Structure formats: structure tokens, C-alpha cells
Amino acid sequence: MEESQCHQWLNLLGLLALSYLLLKQVWSLLAGCKNHILSRWWRTNLKKYGGWAVVTGATDGIGKAYALELAKRGFDVILISRTLEKLEKVAKEIENLTRRKTKIIQLDFTGGAEIYTKVEKALKDLDIGILVNNVGMTYFNEVTRFHEVPDINKRIENIMNCNLQSMIQMTKIVLPKMVQRKKGLIINLSSAAGARPYPMITMYGATKAFMDFFSRSLNVEYRSDGIIVQSVLPHLVSTNMTRHPSANILVKTSDDFAREALNTVGYSHRTNGCLSHCFQSYILDHLLTETFMNSWICLFLGGCAMSLIVKITKLGKKDK
Numbered sequence: 001m002e003e004s005q006c007h008q009w010l011n012l013l014g015l016l017a018l019s020y021l022l023l024k025q026v027w028s029l030l031a032g033c034k035n036h037i038l039s040r041w042w043r044t045n046l047k048k049y050g051g052w053a054v055v056t057g058a059t060d061g062i063g064k065a066y067a068l069e070l071a072k073r074g075f076d077v078i079l080i081s082r083t084l085e086k087l088e089k090v091a092k093e094i095e096n097l098t099r100r101k102t103k104i105i106q107l108d109f110t111g112g113a114e115i116y117t118k119v120e121k122a123l124k125d126l127d128i129g130i131l132v133n134n135v136g137m138t139y140f141n142e143v144t145r146f147h148e149v150p151d152i153n154k155r156i157e158n159i160m161n162c163n164l165q166s167m168i169q170m171t172k173i174v175l176p177k178m179v180q181r182k183k184g185l186i187i188n189l190s191s192a193a194g195a196r197p198y199p200m201i202t203m204y205g206a207t208k209a210f211m212d213f214f215s216r217s218l219n220v221e222y223r224s225d226g227i228i229v230q231s232v233l234p235h236l237v238s239t240n241m242t243r244h245p246s247a248n249i250l251v252k253t254s255d256d257f258a259r260e261a262l263n264t265v266g267y268s269h270r271t272n273g274c275l276s277h278c279f280q281s282y283i284l285d286h287l288l289t290e291t292f293m294n295s296w297i298c299l300f301l302g303g304c305a306m307s308l309i310v311k312i313t314k315l316g317k318k319d320k
């Protein structure tokens with residue numbers, strides 16, 4: 001082959017590669033617009049899934065916001081959480097605001113498989129259309145290396161039961177009837193911390209990665225039965241878990257987050273929930289490599305930022 005011909009082929013190959021990369025970016029931009037902008041006006045009709053929605057960890061933060069938003073969209077809701085007084089208060093709040101029915105189940109999800117008999121009995125005769133597996137815990141206030149986590153055996157058991165066992169058992173309870181009725185929606189609150197390695201909160205991040213993979217596989221397994229399993233991977237939302245940082249362009253309030261995330265149902269089975277968080281993931285995935293993210297300088301800066309947040313929060317609490 002002549003040299004000039006060889007150059008022409010190389011030019012063509014380069015052009016094709018460039019067009020492919022460009023098209024890929026345009027495609028993700030269009031998908032982002034569809035999932036987060038179009039979905040505000042053309043919402044999926046969630047009511048087609050059934051009459052009742054179940055939300056775990058429903059007395060605070062994202063879970064409470066999902067419960068309220070679902071009630072606003074016409075669902076009766078079953079709230080499951082640890083503290084009875086909070087459950088009663090939130091149930092009343094939802095009933096007063098939306099005129100929907102509520103039921104409460106007091107449960108500590110750090111327990112083992114045996115605690116789910118109570119849930120199974122309570123849900124037996126109800127038409128459960130939506131399950132939101134939201135409950136979760138971390139050891140955020142002790143950003144530390146794995147072997148130095150205080151009271152490690154108890155922490156491991158609690159996090160595994162609360163973050164994973166709860167999702168698996170709750171899913172196991174509601175799925176058979178959803179399959180029979182050929183419709184259902186299961187939303188699993190994973191986290192952006194489960195989408196890439198998160199040193200210093202390793203156990204938490206790893207449980208969230210499990211949740212994400214569980215949801216994605218299950219979605220494929222059951223989509224022909226009319227069931228959607230959505231994995232939601234938020235970045236920072238202002239809640240008790242994150243010590244209530246003020247909301248801004250990067251940090252969402254739980255109400256805004258739940259509303260926007262619910263709009264994405266039917267558009268995306270794996271989402272960061274809102275436009276701002278999608279954008280943050282895009283930057284992390286495309287502009288910052290994993291090698292950089294796990295480099296000592298990044299770990300150091302991340303650790304400093306985390307300690308600062310914890311210190312400021314503690315100071316804030318003392319002042320009160």
C-alpha cells in the first residue's frame with residue numbers, strides 16, 4: 001500500500017473513532033434530558049402498579065420523602081421503621097396532608113431473617129404495587145480503615161442485616177404476588193458510593209454495590225413479568241445520615257430528591273435520581289480516573305473534608 005493511501009485509511013479510522021465518541025456523548029446527553037427533564041411533564045402512571053406502597057426506613061430523610069410523594073400520587077402507604085413514636089407522627093402527617101390511608105410496622109432491620117414473619121403477616125392481604133427498599137445505615141461518623149471500625153463484629157452484622165438482608169427479604173415477600181398480577185415496581189436505594197470504590201467507608205460502599213447489582217440482575221429477570229426493579233444511586237442528600245448539610249446545586253433536599261427520582265421510573269432502571277447527581281456521576285466516570293480517585297492525595301483531601309463536616313456538625317450540635 002502506498003504511503004498516501006495508508007494516511008487516508010488512518011484519517012478515515014480517526015474520523016470514525018471521533019464520530020463514535022461524539023455520538024456517544026450526544027446520546028448520553030439526550031438520555032439525560034429524557035430521564036430528568038422530559039420525565040417532569042410525561043410522568044409514568046404509577047397507579048397502574050397497585051393500591052399500596054411499602055417504604056422501609058420511612059420516618060426520616062429519603063424514605064419519608066418517598067412515602068409522602070407516593071401518597072401525593074395516590075397510594076396508600078405502609079411505613080416500616082424502628083421508632084414507634086416517629087412512625088405514628090409521620091403516618092398522621094401523611095394522612096392529614098394527602099387523605100390517603102397508612103399502616104405502620106415497627107421493626108428493627110438489624111435483626112436476622114426471623115423478623116420478617118411479622119411483615120409477611122401484615123402485608124398478606126394487601127395489593128402491594130410498589131416497594132421502596134430505602135432503609136440503610138453507615139458508619140459515617142467514624143471515617144476509618146476497616147479493621148479499626150469500633151465494635152467491628154456488631155457493626156458488620158448490623159450493616160449487612162440493615163442494608164442487604166432487609167432488601168432481599170422484603171423483595172422475597174412482595175415478588176410472588178407481583179408476578180401473579182404481572183405488574184409491580186421495586187425501588188432500591190443504593191448509593192453513588194456503590195458505583196465506584198469508596199475507601200474509608202468500605203463496608204457501606206460495598207453493601208451499596210451489592211444492592212445495585214442485585215437490582216440490575218433482578219430487573220432483567222422480571223421485566224417480562226411487567227415488573228420494574230430500579231436501582232437509585234444518589235450522591236449527597238441532606239438528611240440525618242449526612243448530618244444535614246445545607247442544600248445547594250450539588251446537595252438535594254430529600255423532598256426534591258424523592259420527587260425527581262420518582263419521575264425517572266419508567267425512563268431508567270438505573271439512575272442517580274436527579275439531574276445534578278447524574279452530572280456529578282458523569283464527571284466522576286469520565287473526567288476523574290479510578291487511579292486518581294484512589295490516590296493518596298485524593299484520599300487525604302476526602303478524609304480532611306469528611307472530618308471537617310463531622311467536626312462542624314458536632315460544633316453545631318454543641319451550640320444548640
Ligand SMILES: NC(=O)c1ccc[n+]([C@@H]2O[C@H](COP(=O)([O-])OP(=O)(O)OC[C@H]3O[C@@H](n4cnc5c(N)ncnc54)[C@H](OP(=O)(O)O)[C@@H]3O)[C@@H](O)[C@H]2O)c1
Pocket residue numbers: 056057058059060061062063080081082083086107108109110134135136137162189190191192193233234235236237238239240241242254
Ligand atoms: N442521604 C444521602 O446522602 C444518601 C446518599 C446515597 C444513598 N443514601 C441511601 O438512602 C437511604 C436513606 O438514607 P437517609 O439519608 O434518608 O437516612 P436517614 O435520614 O438516616 O433515615 C433513615 C431511616 O431509616 C430508619 N432506620 C435506620 N436504621 C433502622 C433500623 N435498624 N431499623 C429500622 N429502621 C431504621 C430510620 O428510622 P429511625 O429514626 O426510627 O431509626 C429513618 O427513618 C439509605 O439506604 C442510604 O444508604 C443516602
